[in-house]
Amino acid sequence: MRLLIAAVLAGAGLAYALWLVEFILPTRLSLISSFVSEHYVVSQPYHSLFRGGDVVAGILYAAAAGLVATGHHASDRLVAGTAAAAALFGVATLTDAVFVPDCLTTVDPVCERREFAAQVSWHHLAHLGASVVSQLAAITAVLALERLATRSGTRGDRMAARTGLAVVIVAGLACVAGYPFGWVGVPQRIQLVALSAITIGVAWRIAAADGGEILTGRGRKALPGGGADCDDES
Template structure:
């Protein structure tokens, strides 16, 4: 069995750490009891009027920095499908860093009726309004990266099967979240959390792929 050298291990560790930190919404109910584990959008925990919003915003910033730096380093030495996968990781990283800083939300629309009304009237800041754009870019980058990784891992047996399982979670969560956005009900938070679990799984999976030398 070949050993994984430091040059391969470091990107894997960085992406594994990013996947864990990206699941910071799991501690949301502990820091902000107003939100249950499956209530509203996870990004509302980082809204600037919420308690401990800096914790969740910093989490997004760290995830974004880890993903961006790792993606650039890997993309510069990759070719074919892997290169597309790592540039998708960079897009996710940049957009996620913006989510927690420049485009963090002003308030939490699903928990604050006044905030929801102001959002409908377009009277919140440009940062709040830009949040949906940065979040969409992050999700699109993650999906594109995962699909490119699956193309690169064709014929790899267990590695491909794990990737397909992660893709199923991410794609189902994303599709259901889009339906819920168009027709909101109490399941919105639950489906978005499925999507977020899929993104965390993708980051960990990408880290594992990054540590495996190409044959």
């Protein structure tokens, strides 16, 4: 089960990073000022490719969370909370890709005004709602991972988890703050890279010879009295 969870998580992290192909494809969107999800708009040349990556990622995140939740360590509340946040993130990511925005808000001022006035289609609004949920779920999942690492990980685990959490939160705040100034694309892409890296890193630790033990709270660096269990993921 441990290796299966690790494999599914690694697949999720890789699929979630598929948007990086924008650096080699003529996508028509600015890396500095546009949201990555604007690649989904049907007027964009590779919308099916970008949507497909997030659909696969969402399914795999939810599947990994389901495997953790059905495991014998799922009675640990911190593990259960991590799995629940990861499942919600997966479902929100999937929903985000299925419901496509009507237009490009960072490119078309008319589209932006329509969005702020809620004069867009229901699937555009569903996309916005899913984006907010995925952001909150991602932060919650990474925070739970940081708590797991603090409780029973090595010093390296703790440093990596805290760094990842800081990057995800700061990038998310910078994304919101930078929107009025037209540079939302930079912090968002930093956050997306961080989430993929965290996911693949967790998959590697779970697959490692001692990673499963460390992340379950039974590793050699476990804190006194902190013996909870889990094959964890994000």
